[in-house]
Amino acid sequence: MDGSLLPAIQEPPIKKIKPSTNMTINFYLNEVTSSKTPLKVVLNDDISESLPLIEVYTGHIQNPKDISKTVLLLNEKLPIKELQHLKRVKKQDIFLCPITYTNEMTIQEYLKSLDDSFADIFDSFAVIHVPKQPPKLKKQFEDTKEYWPCNFHPDKYLEKLFSDNFFTQEESNMHRKYMYIALLNAKWYVMNDASIHDVPNVTLVVDPIIASVVAVATDNRKKHPTQHSTMLAIDNVARTQNGGAWSPDCELDEETMIPNSLLQCLKAEMPEINFGHRKFKSNRVTDDNNSGTENNETSSLDSPYLCTGYYIYMLREPCVMCSMALVHARAKRIFFCVDNERDGGLKSKVKLQTVSSLNHRFEVFTGFL
Amino acid sequence: MIDFMRQALELAKSALNTNEVPVGCVFVRNGKIVAQSKNSVNETRNPTRHAEINCIDEVLNYCQDRNIEYRSFFEDIIVYVTVEPCIMCAAALKNLNIKEVIYGCANDRFGGHTVIDVGDIYPNSYSLTAHSHAQEAMDLLKQFYKGTNPHAPQEKVKKKKTKQDEEKL
Numbered sequence: 335m336d337g338s339l340l341p342a343i344q345e346p347p348i349k350k351i352k353p354s355t356n357m358t359i360n361f362y363l364n365e366v367t368s369s370k371t372p373l374k375v376v377l378n379d380d381i382s383e384s385l386p387l388i389e390v391y392t393g394h395i396q397n398p399k400d401i402s403k404t405v406l407l408l409n410e411k412l413p414i415k416e417l418q419h420l421k422r423v424k425k426q427d428i429f430l431c432p433i434t435y436t437n438e439m440t441i442q443e444y445l446k447s448l449d450d451s452f453a454d455i456f457d458s459f460a461v462i463h464v465p466k467q468p469p470k471l472k473k474q475f476e477d478t479k480e481y482w483p484c485n486f487h488p489d490k491y492l493e494k495l496f497s498d499n500f501f502t503q504e505e506s507n508m509h510r511k512y513m514y515i516a517l518l519n520a521k522w523y524v525m526n527d528a529s530i531h532d533v534p535n536v537t538l539v540v541d542p543i544i545a546s547v548v549a550v551a552t553d554n555r556k557k558h559p560t561q562h563s564t565m566l567a568i569d570n571v572a573r574t575q576n577g578g579a580w581s582p583d584c585e586l587d588e589e590t591m592i593p594n595s596l597l598q599c600l601k602a603e604m605p606e607i608n609f610g611h612r613k614f615k616s617n618r619v620t621d622d623n624n625s626g627t628e629n630n631e632t633s634s635l636d637s638p639y640l641c642t643g644y645y646i647y648m649l650r651e652p653c654v655m656c657s658m659a660l661v662h663a664r665a666k667r668i669f670f671c672v673d674n675e676r677d678g679g680l681k682s683k684v685k686l687q688t689v690s691s692l693n694h695r696f697e698v699f700t701g702f703l
Numbered sequence: 704m705i706d707f708m709r710q711a712l713e714l715a716k717s718a719l720n721t722n723e724v725p726v727g728c729v730f731v732r733n734g735k736i737v738a739q740s741k742n743s744v745n746e747t748r749n750p751t752r753h754a755e756i757n758c759i760d761e762v763l764n765y766c767q768d769r770n771i772e773y774r775s776f777f778e779d780i781i782v783y784v785t786v787e788p789c790i791m792c793a794a795a796l797k798n799l800n801i802k803e804v805i806y807g808c809a810n811d812r813f814g815g816h817t818v819i820d821v822g823d824i825y826p827n828s829y830s831l832t833a834h835s836h837a838q839e840a841m842d843l844l845k846q847f848y849k850g851t852n853p854h855a856p857q858e859k860v861k862k863k864k865t866k867q868d869e870e871k872l
Contacts, residue, residue, distance in 0.1 A: 559773075560759055560795050569749050577748025579760075640750050654824055655798065658791035658813070662750035677794070683824045686790070691811070691818050 419468030728754035807840030
């Protein structure tokens with residue numbers, strides 16, 4: 335654009351043309367329902383991608399009779415804790431150690447420094463590449479065979495998670511339907527709020543046990559810096575449990591905590607969808623009432639606690655703050671359409687679901703478009 | 704000089720008295736407290752209501768009442784918090800371009816520096832300093848975790864069916 339030649343007169347800013355935002359949403363609405371691609375789990379890349387390699391020393395054993403005693407000796411004198419997935423023996427070749435272990439010494443000198451009896455066992459040494467990490471999926475395990483024999487403990491659930499049929503067709507359709515509702519929310523907000531120009535993020539909370547929408551929220555960060563849709567949705571869930579911290583800026587339906595006019599619109603558009611939450615009962619009520627019927631106990635155990643057991647549907651990958659908020663809320667599964675490359679906390683910048691020290695972990699799925 | 708961390712610890716103590724995770728926080732601007740709060744997760748049944756998030760709301764109200772633009776206001780704020788901000792709070796504070804965070808003890812479970820470094824993700828980085836009252840802040844947490852959280856759900860352990868139960872069926 336040759337903006338330099340434009341006159342310096344400031345024209346009034348052109349309002350972003352809403353029809354394009356609407357077109358984007360309509361495009362998404364169409365894609366979300368018509369796309370046939372299976373939803374994809376988001377986990378650490380090292381689970382699904384080819385394994386990184388590391389250089390190690392191997393030694394060739396002269397006499398096959400020495401193999402077992404050498405392995406015993408190696409396990410005692412030179413255990414390699416970080417590479418326990420590697421078998422020690424491949425025919426007459428023995429895995430010794432990563433090349434970084436020997437420092438300035440040759441491998442012969444290094445072995446001799448550990449134990450004199452290593453001296454006469456090997457007739458030659460080599461440096462080879464081996465997988466640095468244990469294979470997690472069968473496919474990775476197949477790949478390791480090209481390098482060195484590895485131990486492998488197949489994880490049935492993980493295999494299924496990475497297969498294309500983790501969700502049945504029926505489940506898949508259901509997830510796509512909830513994402514469709516999230517998009518309808520976005521559309522409603524764009525139509526009803528003149529200050530929204532881009533597709534706003536929306537968070538939809540679903541209780542899969544009763545197949546019902548528990549809460550929804552859209553982004554309000556222009557007015558309040560921490561009121562992202564996730565934070566508002568979590569507060570709306572709290573409200574269904576007799577809590578909540580923020581006061582709503584419009585009239586909410588008492589049962590669903592969804593703005594009245596939005597709820598009417600959603601119900602009209604999606605008559606087959608349930609809205610509302612399981613009744614919240616505090617634990618203490620039943621604690622005081624231990625003689626209560628079994629029914630009472632069950633309902634106490636099944637009472638919602640934070641977002642435990644809930645599915646979260648979002649148009650855009652949540653930011654780091656919101657991703658951690660979902661950890662605190664103990665959500666069960668998060669589904670999102672579009673990556674958040676700036677500060678996404680579940681795929682783009684960091685994957686909180688893979689941080690082992692956190693006390694709660696959820697599953698994350700994308701691939702709606 | 705006022706001991707702002709002392710004030711944060713007092714808030715943490717009062718949180719403990721109401722069965723909340725004992726974390727307290729004060730926001731200071733030009734040597735003056737502009738917000739002070741504590742964890743209110745159990746009270747609100749909202750797991751994001753950490754002391755820092757509550758303080759952010761207080762500052763927003765403070766600014767609204769005085770007709771001050773909050774964005775630049777946050778940039779001069781020093782946060783005193785008894786426990787290192789969690790990943791969520793660290794991201795919120797970075798997004799607001801907070802000037803400085805001074806904390807009591809590290810947060811091994813959720814820390815926005817200790818567990819993962821949120822500073823690697825956001826360009827604006829506040830200076831983060833560990834403070835001398837670490838032991839006191841940690842002791843409060845220990846006191847809390849010694850007891851059980853009365854608001855957590857009962858463990859969903861399947862009770863072994865007794866013979867009598869089976870007969871009933």
